[in-house]
Amino acid sequence: MQKVKVLLVISSKMTEMAQFHVEDRGPPDLRIWVVQQVRERSLMRILVLADIHSNWPALAAIQEPFDACLFVGDLVDYATDPVPCVDWIRKHAAVSVRGNHDHAVAQRIPVVKSNGLHQLAAATRPLHWKVLSPLHMKFLTRLPVTRKVTLDKKRFFLVHATPRDPFDEYLRDDKSAWQARLKGVDADFILVGHTHIPFALQLDGPMVINPGSVGQPRDGDPRAAYAIIENGKVELRRVKYDIDATLKHMRDSGIDAETLELATAVLRTGGRFEFDKLAQSVGTALDEDPNDVHDTVELAQFKPVETPKKKRKASKKKAPAKRKPSAS
């Protein structure tokens, strides 16, 4: 076997994100590889995910190459396979923030209502506490509520719902409402989730992006939703996944028949069934936008819960009322 000397010539300053041209020169016994930086790639390919909700088949179906993954909350609840979802985000997401369901699971908050989507959370949350390891729980507990990150000179601000109310406020593509809520937030891209409705909204300055929900879409399209940001452009994408596998996992995990029926309807219709059901429960016609009905119902269901008063000696200080996160 002939020995070959190799001389590597680096012709320019290289960075991790640059693209290179490699040229093989020289006589047969001396390989000279001239590595030239062709051009520096100006922007990364960023994968934005939200509202995975323990739906591993949905997350696994997203086969996109990416340089950085940003996750805007709600890893858990609603389905029954949180472990691979948490492991994937721990391993692959460069930045993650906490959703209201992550907070509730991490803080071991029981679901107090059993109607609508609360029924799904009520049935699946106790199972999470059985299958998630202390390491997984620690990860959920330590997720920040908001994060800022700069990638390729673009500033990203991540929050699950809105900066005004990071866990509970439902806000869709309402330009003036977002403009009002982003005062004091200095960023090029605002990444949010929570509504499970995808949109990309250009404001006077920043762009607000909701990639939609990976694990429980509610815009009538049952496919897993996500967003790709590349070269300054945003693409809202969808991919089919094996809904049967998600439902089978739920059945095998012991979810009761009624809850399974609800999950089947929600996942197969992309949330449309849920809108109808919720609308009927409050006697609201679906003449206009059913998504607004859904949001209204969810907000109407939310009421601050008073902290139980402990029996102890009278104190002049009052305990502040604690709010429990609503289902989303």
Ligand SMILES: [Fe+2]
């Ligand atoms: Fe969610």
